[in-house]
Amino acid sequence: MAPSISTTVDRERLKTIADRLRHTYGAVRVILFGSMAHGTATEHSDIDLLVIADTGERFYERSASVLRIVRELSYGLPLAPIVLSPQELQARLDRGDQFIAEVVGTGVDL
Numbered sequence: 524m525a526p527s528i529s530t531t532v533d534r535e536r537l538k539t540i541a542d543r544l545r546h547t548y549g550a551v552r553v554i555l556f557g558s559m560a561h562g563t564a565t566e567h568s569d570i571d572l573l574v575i576a577d578t579g580e581r582f583y584e585r586s587a588s589v590l591r592i593v594r595e596l597s598y599g600l601p602l603a604p605i606v607l608s609p610q611e612l613q614a615r616l617d618r619g620d621q622f623i624a625e626v627v628g629t630g631v632d633l
């Protein structure tokens with residue numbers, strides 16, 4: 524079964540967030556995962572995103588940057604970004620990171 528997008532935040536709004544990250548942050552890929560991607564979101568759900576970008580920032584600075592960039596676009600929902608460089612993503616997949624493999628395999632590319 525293909526992943527779906529919850530109606531809590533519609534596809535256009537999520538695409539707007541992804542577009543902003545591509546244009547402002549240099550993201551090469553944005554993947555929605557978790558309850559929003561699988562249609563099980565509730566009013567208490569957050570927006571789980573895996574953002575792939577080669578920014579030169581330290582790991583712990585990246586999420587804060589993403590949150591600043593898209594704050595007004597998250598429509599009052601908490602945003603939970605994980606930001607990896609393309610090289611970090613590949614290294615984690617090569618090491619057999621089950622979580623990242625699941626996100627990449629079942630998430631929704633925005």
